[in-house]
Amino acid sequence: MQADATRPGGERQPLVRLRGLGKTFGPVVAVAPLDLDIFAGDFYALLGPSGCGKTTLLRMVGGFTPPTAGTVTIDGQDVTRLGPEKRPTNMVFQGYGLFPHMTVRQNIGYGLGLARVADTEREERVRAIMALVRIGELAERKPDALSGGQAQRVALARALVMRPRVLLLDEPLAALDLKLRKQMQEELRRIHQSIGGTFVFVTHDQGEAMGLANRIAVMEAGRCVQEGSPEEIYRRPKTRFVSGFIGEANMLAGARQGGRVRLGAGSAFDDDGADGPVSVVVRPEAVRLGAVDADVRLEGRLEDAVFLGPYTRYRVALATGEEIIAHASDGRIEEGLAVGAPVAVGWSRADQRIVEGT
Amino acid sequence: METLRRHAMLGPAAAVLGLLFVAPFAFLFVVSFWRVRTFKLSPDFILDNYVDTFDKYGGSLLFTVAVAATIATLTTTLAFGFGYVIRFKAGRSGNALLMVTLITLFGGYLVKIYAWKTILGTEGILNSALLALGLVAEPLTIFIYNPGAVVVTLTHFLLPLAVLPVYASLRGVRDITLEAARDLGARPARVFLDVILPQCLPGVSAAFAFCFLISAGDYVTPRYVGGPYTSMIGDFIEGQFSLKFDWPSGAAMSFTVLAACLLAVLAARALLGLARPR
Amino acid sequence: MATTLWRVFGGLIVLFMLTPLVLVVLFSFTDNALTNFPIERFSTRWFRTLFEKDEFWKAFGNSLKIASSVAVISTVIGTLAALALARLRERVANAVLVALCFPVMLPALVIGIALLVFFNKTGVPLSLGTVILGHLVITQPFVILIVYARMAGFDYAAVDSARDLGASPWTAFWTVTFPMISTTVIGAALIALAISLDDFIITFFTIGGGNTLPTYVWGKVRTYLDPSINAIGTILIGLTIGSTVLALRVSRYRG
Numbered sequence: 001m002q003a004d005a006t007r008p009g010g011e012r013q014p015l016v017r018l019r020g021l022g023k024t025f026g027p028v029v030a031v032a033p034l035d036l037d038i039f040a041g042d043f044y045a046l047l048g049p050s051g052c053g054k055t056t057l058l059r060m061v062g063g064f065t066p067p068t069a070g071t072v073t074i075d076g077q078d079v080t081r082l083g084p085e086k087r088p089t090n091m092v093f094q095g096y097g098l099f100p101h102m103t104v105r106q107n108i109g110y111g112l113g114l115a116r117v118a119d120t121e122r123e124e125r126v127r128a129i130m131a132l133v134r135i136g137e138l139a140e141r142k143p144d145a146l147s148g149g150q151a152q153r154v155a156l157a158r159a160l161v162m163r164p165r166v167l168l169l170d171e172p173l174a175a176l177d178l179k180l181r182k183q184m185q186e187e188l189r190r191i192h193q194s195i196g197g198t199f200v201f202v203t204h205d206q207g208e209a210m211g212l213a214n215r216i217a218v219m220e221a222g223r224c225v226q227e228g229s230p231e232e233i234y235r236r237p238k239t240r241f242v243s244g245f246i247g248e249a250n251m252l253a254g255a256r257q258g259g260r261v262r263l264g265a266g267s268a269f270d271d272d273g274a275d276g277p278v279s280v281v282v283r284p285e286a287v288r289l290g291a292v293d294a295d296v297r298l299e300g301r302l303e304d305a306v307f308l309g310p311y312t313r314y315r316v317a318l319a320t321g322e323e324i325i326a327h328a329s330d331g332r333i334e335e336g337l338a339v340g341a342p343v344a345v346g347w348s349r350a351d352q353r354i355v356e357g358t
Numbered sequence: 359m360e361t362l363r364r365h366a367m368l369g370p371a372a373a374v375l376g377l378l379f380v381a382p383f384a385f386l387f388v389v390s391f392w393r394v395r396t397f398k399l400s401p402d403f404i405l406d407n408y409v410d411t412f413d414k415y416g417g418s419l420l421f422t423v424a425v426a427a428t429i430a431t432l433t434t435t436l437a438f439g440f441g442y443v444i445r446f447k448a449g450r451s452g453n454a455l456l457m458v459t460l461i462t463l464f465g466g467y468l469v470k471i472y473a474w475k476t477i478l479g480t481e482g483i484l485n486s487a488l489l490a491l492g493l494v495a496e497p498l499t500i501f502i503y504n505p506g507a508v509v510v511t512l513t514h515f516l517l518p519l520a521v522l523p524v525y526a527s528l529r530g531v532r533d534i535t536l537e538a539a540r541d542l543g544a545r546p547a548r549v550f551l552d553v554i555l556p557q558c559l560p561g562v563s564a565a566f567a568f569c570f571l572i573s574a575g576d577y578v579t580p581r582y583v584g585g586p587y588t589s590m591i592g593d594f595i596e597g598q599f600s601l602k603f604d605w606p607s608g609a610a611m612s613f614t615v616l617a618a619c620l621l622a623v624l625a626a627r628a629l630l631g632l633a634r635p636r
Numbered sequence: 637m638a639t640t641l642w643r644v645f646g647g648l649i650v651l652f653m654l655t656p657l658v659l660v661v662l663f664s665f666t667d668n669a670l671t672n673f674p675i676e677r678f679s680t681r682w683f684r685t686l687f688e689k690d691e692f693w694k695a696f697g698n699s700l701k702i703a704s705s706v707a708v709i710s711t712v713i714g715t716l717a718a719l720a721l722a723r724l725r726e727r728v729a730n731a732v733l734v735a736l737c738f739p740v741m742l743p744a745l746v747i748g749i750a751l752l753v754f755f756n757k758t759g760v761p762l763s764l765g766t767v768i769l770g771h772l773v774i775t776q777p778f779v780i781l782i783v784y785a786r787m788a789g790f791d792y793a794a795v796d797s798a799r800d801l802g803a804s805p806w807t808a809f810w811t812v813t814f815p816m817i818s819t820t821v822i823g824a825a826l827i828a829l830a831i832s833l834d835d836f837i838i839t840f841f842t843i844g845g846g847n848t849l850p851t852y853v854w855g856k857v858r859t860y861l862d863p864s865i866n867a868i869g870t871i872l873i874g875l876t877i878g879s880t881v882l883a884l885r886v887s888r889y890r891g
Contacts, residue, residue: 064537084541091541097534101556110552111542155538162542363805364720371717371736371776378773379739379747382754389753399757436649443646447639455646460884462653464830464876468850469869472857473656476663476671476866483659486672517653568741575743578836582857592745599749599841609753612746 013076015040015198016061016166020070023056030056032222033069038166038215043192044200045209048219049245054202055094055170057219061200062168063087075165090159094170096151098143104130104154105139111162129161132191149180153187160195169201173208185211206246210234218242234283240355243281250287250324252280253358261354265318267296269349277358286351287326289314289337294346300324302343316345390609397603407610415594415611422591423618425505426574427626433513434566437520438528438558445528456525463518471582474511478502478583503585511583512573519572520565527561528554559630567623574619575612591615657873664866671863682867692868695852699833702764702848706771706832711825713772714779719813721780722787733784737777747773748841755842762844770838775828782827782887786820823887826879834876 014037022033031053038044046054059065061072063084071080079087090111099107105126112122130136133153143151152172159167172188173181189212192199203209209216210230217227218241226238237243240251254263256278262268263280271278280296288294289302303323304315314326314337324345337343393402411419440459444452477483478501485497501507531554539553540546555562573579577592584590591611598608659671667677686692717736721729739747751770755762794816798808814821836850843851853868 062541064541084537085543085545089541091538093534093538095532095534097532097538099535099538099553099557101559110539110544114543114548158538158542364723367716367720368732370713371780374713374772374776375736375739378751378769382747382750385754385757386750439642439645440649443642443649447642448646455650457884458650458653461877461880462657464827464834464880465657466869466872466876467834468836468853468857469660469872470656472853472865472869473660475857477656477659481670481672483663483672486674490673514652514656517649571741572743575745577745578854592743595745595749599752605749605753608749612749616742616746 012039014038015042015075016200017073018057018061018070019073021057021060021067021072022069023053023060023065024068029222031060031067034224036217036224036227038198038200040198041196042198042200042215043189043213044198045213045216046200046202046219047206047209047216047245048204050204052219053222054204054219058091058168058170058200058202061166062089062091064091088165089168090162090164091168091170092152092155092159092172094172094174096143096155098146098151098154098158100143103140103142104135104146107143107154108158108161111158115162125161129157132194133157133160133187148176149184152176152184156188156191160191160197165198167197167199169199171202171204174203174205181208188212210246218245220245235353237281237353238355240279240281240357243353243355248284248325250282250284252282252322252324253320254278254280256354263296263298264320265298265300265322267298269296271354273354273356276356279355279358281353281355282347282351284313284325284327285311286347287324287328287345288347289316289326289328290344295349296352297344297346298324299342299344302337302339302341305337305339316343386609387613389606390613392606394604394606399605407606408614410607411611411614415591418589418591418594419615419618421589422574422615423622425508425588425590426570426619427622429509429512429516429573430566430570430626432509433516433520433569434524434562436513437517437524437565438562440517440521441525441528442554444525445531459518459521459525463522467515468578470515471511471579474507474514475502475583478507478510502583503588505584505588507583507585508580508588508590511579512576515579516569516572520569523561523564523568524558525561527558531557563623563627563630566626570623570626571616571619574615660866660869661873663863664870666863668863671866682864686864686867691847691852695847695849696871698764698846699848699850702767702771702839703829703832705768706775707825707829709768710772710775710779710828711821714776714824714828715783715817715821717776718780718783718787721784722790729784733780736780739773740777744774744835744837748838751838752841762842764843764846766842766844767839767848770842771832771835774835774838775831778827778831779824782824783817783820786817786887790816819886823883826883826886830876830879830883833872833879 016036016038018034018036020033020035021031022029023031034057046057048054056065060067061074063079063082063086067080071078073079074088084091099110102110108129109122109126112125117125127136130139133156135150135153135157138146138150138154143154146154152175156169156172173184176184185208188199201212213230215228216230216233217224218233219225220239220241226233226242228236233242233246237246237249243249243251252263252265254261255276256262256271256273257275259270259272260268261271261278261280282296298318300316300318302314303317306313311327311329314328316324316326318324326345389399390407391403391405392399393404393406394400440455444455448455475482479485480497480499480502482502484501485494488494489497535553535557536549539549544552574590575592577590577596580588580590581593592615595608595611595615598604598611663671663675664682665678665680666675667679667681668675721732724732747770751766751773752762755766760766795808795812798812799805803811834850836854839848840851840854847855849868849872853865853872856862856865856868
């Protein structure tokens with residue numbers, strides 16, 4: 001949020017600036033040339049399904065994969081041609097890459113030793129970082145005696161102790177089970193806040209991106225399809241892909257003609273734009289059942305209702321064969337809803353997004 | 359019941375090890391304290407055989423250890439370099455290189471020694487090739503019947519056997535640990551010294567120990583291409599059994615050379631250990 | 637640049653490993669009375685000389701008898717052991733594995749004389765049988781290592797399913813376990829075959845009378861350099877490399 005306020009039209013220089021950065025492997029385009037700005041203090045997510053090029057992008061920032069086009073500028077310095085050892089970035093690898101022959105302490109102190117940091121300072125920094133990520137008691141263990149969560153913290157400490165200008169994290173939580181993942185999310189947020197650094201991470205999990213990042217770049221098939229704050233991306237997805245990938249979304253096919261959108265399922269409303277097929281995107285929590293006074297209203301049949309604790313999930317079939325999912329807390333439901341019975345669904349126009357194409 | 363059957367399945371292998379390896383060795387150790395009277399073994403408890411080993415064959419023992427150390431060092435170094443090429447430099451042809459290693463693994467111990475004799479001999483392949491090319495006027499005698507020929511021959515024999523454990527340990531080095539080291543500021547030479555080499559130490563020291571023991575105990579190669587001045591201990595041990603029938607001496611010499619090898623290997627390992635990172 | 641140098645090094649090592657063997661095979665098919673250049677003419681003269689000798693055929697027969705027995709026995713024993721090891725805890729299994737494989741680390745000379753003294757003192761007459769026993773000591777570790785490595789990724793759920801569907805342990809082994817690992821077991825048997833065929837030193841001390849191919853070569857080598865040795869060499873190389881390649885093929889071994 002903090003960066004949001006300063007971002008649009010702000011005068012600040014981005015910390016990481018990617019210009020026309022792209023990578024092709026032979027005929028395969030892993031990352032199509034793209035521009036991205038990452039500002040100091042950002043917790044930045046590169047989000048996309050596997051194979052979308054997000055890890056390749058991260059590796060180009062870290063210097064592990066040489067780009068085939070464009071430049072990487074960090075802190076005003078062009079680092080495109082520099083190897084990872086010469087960049088002010090450090091990486092937390094997926095699978096961690098801990099040195100199996102060194103203890104935790106040796107792993108963490110390794111980079112400082114290479115940088116010729118004096119012994120006393122090195123010890124102090126290693127101790128402090130181990131305290132920060134809460135692994136002080138593991139100092140003399142070897143990596144094969146660590147649990148997944150512990151190894152994750154060691155990898156994090158090993159990178160953080162270098163005080164990188166930018167910390168890169170490749171699927172940092174993917175290998176952990178659900179409970180640990182939630183816990184580590186909290187940890188990462190706490191650490192980010194306490195040291196105030198710039199973190200860039202790759203993930204395929206939209207929940208993780210929403211929970212951690214203040215900026216998200218959504219990638220699809222080597223392209224960055226939308227970039228913005230989590231709220232922006234959730235509320236105003238630019239494409240069907242983004243709306244489907246970030247959270248759950250209902251998508252209804254329709255067509256625009258002469259400034260009026262007509263849905264296949266029945267309803268119609270005014271909307272400016274070029275003639276052609278469109279999709280109407282609406283989030284399940286914005287859909288109301290039995291709505292009489294809604295801006296957009298459709299008739300269907302209740303197929304299924306599942307009580308999920310915080311809310312109930314309803315599945316409604318429309319005459320077109322399309323389905324609408326509605327999430328509703330119990331209080332809002334009309335009495336007398338029955339599976340198999342006809343039901344009306346509706347939502348406010350403010351809650352829907354219209355994207356081109358179907 | 360299950361456990362019992364499982365242990366029973368280990369039985370035959372344990373029997374082979376116990377009856378055909380442990381028992382003969384224990385017995386050989388006992389015999390090394392016996393004496394020989396008029397070509398007959400007689401039980402005793404004397405240390406003479408060991409004292410004799412040092413007195414008569416001390417020089418040969420030292421020489422053997424020196425030659426074995428040379429061979430083990432050379433072979434392990436070459437094996438590591440070759441394993442390194444297969445793992446990091448050869449790309450797709452790495453598999454082909456590995457195949458070459460595997461097919462030459464058991465390709466005739468005696469045949470290999472014989473091959474080197476025909477290559478290095480005065481009337482051998484190398485000399486005839488040099489003559490035919492006009493590079494020398496007369497056959498050179500420096501190729502064979504010296505410790506160098508033994509080193510070359512045994513290195514050739516042991517190389518594929520050393521490549522396998524070394525390569526296995528190199529294959530265990532994950533690429534990601536190399537990237538992590540570079541990310542933390544290590545140049546390629548440091549990555550090699552700090553990350554690759556230490557992770558390979560088990561494989562390297564196994565290969566080294568193996569080469570050391572096998573070359574220290576070999577007698578066919580020195581006898582065949584080593585010439586009269588390459589008097590390795592294995593040659594004398596074999597002599598105690600095939601010519602002199604002095605088994606207790608042969609036994610004592612065997613255990614002495616094994617002990618010497620053990621010491622040398624431990625020393626080498628300690629030396630390697632010193633080179634490890636902080 | 638550096639990579640090119642490394643590749644050149646790799647190429648030189650390959651040459652170093654292969655050249656001597658290639659030369660033996662090459663010269664076995666020449667007419668030369670001495671093994672050297674220039675090659676006069678290609679011929680099978682030395683093979684024909686060899687095939688006329690009864691001694692050769694006896695040695696050849698002994699080699700095959702010993703090697704095939706060793707292959708079968710050590711494969712059965714080694715596979716049983718490997719299957720048992722695979723079900724033990726890793727720490728225990730590794731300790732047992734080190735013990736069982738220890739003989740491989742020792743010079744064959746020392747194993748040979750230990751066996752000679754032992755057989756002599758326990759009154760076991762030397763024969764092809766004692767050679768087979770001696771070879772088991774050095775072939776069994778390879779069988780165990782190969783089969784044990786295969787068991788690392790073994791899906792025990794398949795065997796449990798077979799038991800669940802009503803198979804006795806014995807039936808489950810022959811209908812599920814063994815078919816799943818059979819190629820590896822055959823590969824291990826061929827490796828044992830190659831090691832046995834190739835062994836000279838242990839054979840030398842434990843055979844008593846008679847020859848195998850390697851001891852036959854040794855007898856010839858000691859007297860004079862008869863180019864028919866090249867021919868035996870070619871046969872030995874063909875047999876050992878042949879069985880190794882076959883082993884790699886059937887077990888699809890990759891390092």
